[in-house]
Amino acid sequence: MRAVRVAGRDLLVLLALGGFAASLPAWSSDFVVSMALSCLMYVTLSSSWALFCGPTRYMSLAASAFFGVGAYVGALTLDQLPWAGAVALGAAIAVLVAVAMGSAVLHLRGTYFAVLTFGMTELIRLAITYVEKEYAGTVGRVLVVVPEPGTVYLTMLALALLAVATAIVVRGSRLGLALAGIGGDEQRAQTLGVDTRMAKVIGFAITAAFAGATGAAMSVRWTYIDPMTVFNPFIGFQTVLIALIGGAATLWGPVVAAIVFSLLAEALRLQLPQIYMMTLGLLLILSVLYLPDGLASLRPATFARWRRDLAARRQARRERAGGVRDA
Numbered sequence: 601m602r603a604v605r606v607a608g609r610d611l612l613v614l615l616a617l618g619g620f621a622a623s624l625p626a627w628s629s630d631f632v633v634s635m636a637l638s639c640l641m642y643v644t645l646s647s648s649w650a651l652f653c654g655p656t657r658y659m660s661l662a663a664s665a666f667f668g669v670g671a672y673v674g675a676l677t678l679d680q681l682p683w684a685g686a687v688a689l690g691a692a693i694a695v696l697v698a699v700a701m702g703s704a705v706l707h708l709r710g711t712y713f714a715v716l717t718f719g720m721t722e723l724i725r726l727a728i729t730y731v732e733k734e735y736a737g738t739v740g741r742v743l744v745v746v747p748e749p750g751t752v753y754l755t756m757l758a759l760a761l762l763a764v765a766t767a768i769v770v771r772g773s774r775l776g777l778a779l780a781g782i783g784g785d786e787q788r789a790q791t792l793g794v795d796t797r798m799a800k801v802i803g804f805a806i807t808a809a810f811a812g813a814t815g816a817a818m819s820v821r822w823t824y825i826d827p828m829t830v831f832n833p834f835i836g837f838q839t840v841l842i843a844l845i846g847g848a849a850t851l852w853g854p855v856v857a858a859i860v861f862s863l864l865a866e867a868l869r870l871q872l873p874q875i876y877m878m879t880l881g882l883l884l885i886l887s888v889l890y891l892p893d894g895l896a897s898l899r900p901a902t903f904a905r906w907r908r909d910l911a912a913r914r915q916a917r918r919e920r921a922g923g924v925r926d927a
Contacts, residue, residue, distance in 0.1 A: 610768050610851060618761045625750055633753060639862040640756040641818055645835070646843040646854035647763045648810035651770055652803035653840075654848035655779040659714040662701065664836035665721035666694040666808040670815030671830035672728060672741070678820070679745040687755060687816045694812020695805045697724070702804040706797065718833070725831035732827070740826030747820060755817045763810045767851055770806070779803050838865075841880050845887050847894025857895065 621640070625633050645663055653660050670690030677686045705716045732739050770776045778799040781789035790796050819825055838861070846857025861880070868876035887894055 604772075607768050607772055611765065613852075614761060614764050614768070618757065621757050621760075622754070625753060630749075633749070635863060635866050637753055637756055637821075638866060639859045640753075640760040641814055642839065642842055642858035642862050643760040643855050644756065644763045644810050644814045645839040646846065646858045647760070647767055648807045649839050650843040650846075650848040650850075650854045651763075651767045652779065652800075652807045653843070654850075655776065655783045656800065656803065657783040658706075658709065658800075659840070660804070660807070661714050661718040661833075661836050661840065662698075662721055663807070663811050663839045664831055664833055665701075665717075665724050666698060666811035667815035667818075667835055668721075668725065668728075668827065668831035669694045669697055670812030671819035671825060672815075673812070674816030674819045675741045675743055675825055678743070683747050683751060683755070687813050690816025691809040691813035694808040694815070697812075698805045698808030699801060702801045706800045706804060718836075721831065721833070721836065725827045728831075729827045740824055740829075742824050743820055743822065746823075752817060752820055756814070759810060759813055759817065764851070764855060766806065766810075770803075771851065775799060775802060838880070841884055845880075845883050845894055847896030849893060850896040853894045853896030 621636060624636050628636075645667070649660065649663055652658065670687075670693070673690040673693045674686045677689055681689065701717070701720055705713055705720070708716060729739060770779075778789065778794045778796070781792070781794055782796050782799060786796055815830060819830065822829060842857045842861050843854045845861075846855070847853025864879065865876055868879070
């Protein structure tokens with residue numbers, strides 16, 4: 601019952617945030633709407649990434665692969681399919697790629713899994729580059745048919761809301777319990793009857809679906825796309841950093857971190873890109889050292905514990921200094 605109440609509360613908060621975001625185009629400037637679009641993109645990517653990688657503790661670097669696949673599918677089909685169909689097809693193709701990729705590498709963990717997912721991302725990018733050169737005679741695509749900006753914004757808003765709502769539902773489902781069991785002790789979960797392989801593939805595919813749909817929806821933001829743009833490793837790395845800094849094991853941590861860092865990126869990346877990357881790196885280091893569960897784990901008790909630890913270290917230094925003087 602408590603889990604149901606918590607899920608209901610989270611859904612109400614999500615609806616309130618969604619209503620506020622939906623009203624932005626009516627009273628704000630185009631610049632604010634553009635920033636909000638970036639926020640919604642990373643809310644979708646980081647929330648869906650954390651849905652799988654948070655409980656399982658798998659470090660996937662394939663977000664940019666699914667994003668790029670969705671972007672290319674959207675660019676190729678937008679003049680042949682309705683907008684919703686192009687976005688849905690981008691998600692579907694990304695799911696197929698995730699199932700194939702997951703079946704090959706999800707038995708690995710840790711550094712091996714991270715390196716292989718990054719390597720497969722580069723393999724997909726190079727394969728698409730080769731096909732473009734050999735059969736299309738170009739390395740990119742010019743987007744001629746694009747929807748209205750308001751349509752793109754509402755689509756990304758719907759994807760962001762759906763990603764967070766899916767995370768809420770999965771956390772209380774058997775799939776969510778299976779993913780948490782895999783992160784805790786995969787062998788024990790197997791002995792308890794959990795089909796860990798199937799659970800991992802499904803979770804990985806859900807992440808890919810949202811990344812692919814996001815890529816298809818955001819591809820129209822550029823008038824010209826190429827593999828280096830849509831398979832940019834920065835998209836995947838920033839997604840991972842946002843989720844980890846916000847708290848990959850929490851629901852709202854990636855959401856809040858995505859909004860904060862998207863706004864920070866818009867403010868710093870064009871004029872002071874080094875400062876922005878240094879800020880991301882510094883926050884990641886501080887989170888790993890002092891907040892392994894991310895910024896979402898900050899509580900009044902956390903600050904109290906830090907004060908106690910600081911006082912204890914000062915006391916230890918004074919005692920060592922006193923011992924040296926006595927000697």
